[in-house]
Structure formats: C-alpha cells, structure tokens
Amino acid sequence: MLNFGLTEMRLVAPRDGWPNPDAGPAASGADAVLEGAKVFENVAEAVADCSLVFASTVRRRDLVIPVVGPHEMAGEIRSTSGRSAILFGPERSGLETEDVALANRVVTVPINPEFGSLNLAQAVILLAYEWSRGGELVQPTVKEMEPPAPMGDLEGLLGQLEDDLGQAGYFHPPERTAATKATIRTILTKPQWSTREIKAIRGIIRALVSPRGSRG
C-alpha cells in the first residue's frame, strides 16, 4: 500500500484481533499504515462514508454488478468526487457474496485464462499500482452534477425499504428473503444516487406506505 501512497487501511473483524504482533514485521517498515488502521465489525460499516466501492474478486456470475479492470477502476476513482474504497477478502476464501453485493463495481485483474493464481498480496499491489497511476490515460467522460451519496445513506434507504416491505408481507416465501434482499440491494446500489436523491426516494416510499390523510 505505502509503496504507492495508499495509507488508509480498514480491517473488518480481523480473525486474530488487532493490533496483531505479526503484522509489524510483515509490513517491511510501513508501520504508519498499521498504526492508522481502523477496525470495523462488518463491511457495511467500513464503507459507510464511501460513495464508490470496488470489490476485488473474480467475475461473479451470481451478481449483476459491472465488472471493470484495474486501469478503469483507477480512472473512476480519480474522477469521482466522493471517497472510494477497494474491498479485499481473506487469502483463501475471498470475499463473501454479501460483501461483494455492497460494492458498486467488481474489479478483476485480467489474467492468463489457463493459469490464474493471484494471491491477496499480488492483487493488492497491482490495484495499488494502478491507483497511483491515476488511470492517467482514462478521460473522465461525464462530470457528475452531484456526488454519489456515502454508502451509509444507501443503508438507511435499504433499511427503511426492507422494514416497510416486511410489514407489507413482501418477503414471501421466507426462504427467499435473503436472495430478494440481495436483489433489491443490487438494484438500488446501481444508480449511485446522491444524498438528495436518496432523500427524495425515501420520501416517496413514506408517501406510498402512509398516504397523506391516513397518517396518525
């Protein structure tokens, strides 16, 4: 990370706790990154202040999320006005489906189709390298009028909608609930709405659920 100027590390529920005495020697002198690391209980909290989230993983056929390469990722990070995050999963298992579903994009390093064996450290250094280059050949195409809302705003919308849909008996049959919630999350993550737009959507949902005149 520090080789390419990335300093802000966030850890989600680290298996061996934090601080971890094994981390120092492995960091080869990048102690400042370790000292500044923040720990979160789950991925949603870790990215709550970020408006553009990339999940570093192989192509996922089970999720409808745009897939970009490292270079494209760097260009997008450079041209967005909000904060960005790159998610990495544990060495062996990688990211869980529900963590990937929190992301706006999947970022995949194009590798040899006959032999693909990138480990976590290799994925990190390649994406950090591309980030540092800033996608210098990528021209931002559209100047966004409003920056995408931080992910915490989206969580608020999703929470409200899931509550209301639960009340309305929408999650039926019960065994499909998790999959249905994942679908809704994907559909509402895609727009990259601004904070103002999310507020408007939340007002619309309130109006549908409690029509004017019907409220207590």
Added chain:
Amino acid sequence: MLNFGLTEMRLVAPRDGWPNPDAGPAASGADAVLEGAKVFENVAEAVADCSLVFASTVRRRDLVIPVVGPHEMAGEIRSTSGRSAILFGPERSGLETEDVALANRVVTVPINPEFGSLNLAQAVILLAYEWSRGGELVQPTVKEMEPPAPMGDLEGLLGQLEDDLGQAGYFHPPERTAATKATIRTILTKPQWSTREIKAIRGIIRALVSPRGSRG
C-alpha cells in the same frame, strides 16, 4: 509470470544450483515455467538473442541509460520486432552495475518517494502485468450488465408511480407537481435499469401500496 502469460525464464549462475527443490512449492503450480527454465553462466549470454533488454532497478545515476516506466516498457516491447528481455537482480543486492550496463533501458516502477520498498516478487508481477496489458491476454473489460430497458418500460414504471403518488396525496402543493414529476423522472432514469430490474421495482411499489392481506 504465468499469471500474465510469461513462460520463458532464464537463470544466471543460480546460487543454489538448478534444479532447486525449493522452487516447486514456491511456484504455486506454475511448474511449466520451472521445467522450461534455462541456465546461463552470465547475463551477456542470457540475453544474447534479445534485441531489447530492460534492467529492472532503481534509477542509476552512475549509468547513462534511458529510464522508462513499466507502461512505456510494455509499449516498447510490443512495438519491437526482435526478442525482448527484462533483467531482475537478486532479492537483496539487486543488479550489478555491469549487468545494468548490458541493458538498453532501465525500467523503474514509480513509487512513493517517502517510502519505497518493492521486493523482487512485487517488481516481477508489476512488470509482468504491464507486459500482459499490451498482449493478447488483455481482455476488453466487459460490463456484465443486462442491457438498459427500452424507454417504454421506464415510462410504465413512472406512470404507475405517479398514479400511486397522486392517490397518496404526494404532489402537494399542486403548482409544484410538474417540477416534482420531473425530479422523479430524472432520479429513475439515471440507473439505466434493465427490464427485469424495472419489473422488480414495480413489484416493490405494488407491495408498498397494497400490502399482502389488504388486497381485494
């Protein structure tokens, strides 16, 4: 190397001899590269059949050799008609001056000037990655999304939502109705939802307006 399609490794006077039983496990399955490795007594012999040689090292003030970045290197390798080679030195000491002097170019990865600590494996993977981006392994990044729905689908969603919001008394005061409808249109046009996603949103709206059990 093999992650990015590089198969031809040449070793110069390996310290521990060759073959080396420790190399297999470290190669993570890329045994074909090990099996095809050729051993040379010195660097000059190793690059004798190459017409463009890059020495991977930090900038050398003692040598007058052009310095390029990884991306530039990949472009030069692509556009030359002869064979190319990239030289790497031992982990700790790096390349000797006389070996760098055999190269046509120095290739240096631009890193954080305040903290530079690239090891051999990291330098190799970054240069291999850049090399592959210019070659046949580079896949165009595919946005694996469903195509955006025809505008008629979006109009159907907007019509349903405006009707329901009208019933709910949402458009208030009346003189703001047109502006509010325009805002909703903008918010729902932005996602470029697919036909399937628009159907899901319409189902959600129906559930919010007419909860299960309340329907006639």
